[in-house]
Amino acid sequence: MYTKPEFAPLSRDEVFGLIEAAAFATVVTxxxxxxxxxHLxxxxxxxRGENGTLISHLARANPHSTLISEGRETITVFHSPHGYISPSWYPRNPVRDSAPTWNFAVVHCHGHPVPLDDHGTARxxxxxxDVLEKDRDDRWGMRELGPGGMERRIPGIIGFDLPIxxxxxxxxxxxDERLYDTGGAIRVLEQNDPALATMMKAHNAHRQD
Structure with missing residues (x-):
């Protein structure tokens, strides 16, 4: 993936946090x-592993499952808050040479999938x-499917690990923009996209005019 040094993450925790917050990725094999x-x-x-391990599942009827079972090289793409940045948000100055852009955060995880057996898939x-329901007041659990509910579904599903x-x-x-321009964009985004504004603040906090 093309990038620049200034677009580096602040920490490994920030990268893992993006993956966990997104919880959904484009998977390419x-x-x-x-x-x-x-999309899983x-x-x-x-x-688990030097760079962590991803765990997911897909329908056996999906042709992609054959490639997963064969352990072929796979990339997962996780996205964070992103959005259009208009030059009209930048403070007025004599030279209007700024162009529109798009701010975003993305993580690519490369690896070879390892299929799980039925027990591993159920687990x-x-x-x-449990992860997706943990913050809900009316939490639902797989056991609420009733007797045999999980067992009936497992044959049609294949789980897999993806060691990163x-x-x-x-x-x-x-x-890579002028700091006062980025500050102007942040002020606008605080009103209509606070998640993106917060991330922009964090990644520009070290800069000085």
Missing amino acids: AGPQGLVVS PFVLDRA HLLQLV GRLEAKFKMGQ
């Missing part, structure tokens, strides 16, 4: 007939639902 793409939910195990599904062999991250948050 190279197959004999070309690239195959799916993920759980991240930060402690993953329980964990995934290579991790790429890009946080393009206005670091």
Whole structure:
């Protein structure tokens, strides 16, 4: 992925935090007939492997599942808050030479998937639902499917681990723009996209005029 040094993440924790907050990724695997793409939910195990391990699942009926079972090289793409940046948000100055841009944060995880057996797939599904339901007042659990509910579904699903062999991250948050221009954009975004504004603030806090 093309990037610049100034777009580097602040820390490994920030990268992992983006993955966990997104919890959903575009998954690309190279197959004999070309690239195959799916869109899947993920759980991240930060402690397993040098760069962590992703865990997900997909339908066995999905042709992508064959490539996953074969362990073919796969990339997952996680996105964070992103948005259009208009030059009209920049403070007025005599020279209006700024162009529009798009600020975003993205993480690419490269690896070779390892298929799970039925027991591993069931364990993953329980964990995934627990993670996604944890902040809800009316939490739902997989066990509420009733007797045999999980067992009936498992044959149609394949779970897999994706040990992250290579991790790429890009946080393009206005670091390459004039600081007072980026500050003007942040002030506008605080009103209509506070999540993006907060991330831009964090990535420009070290800069000086």
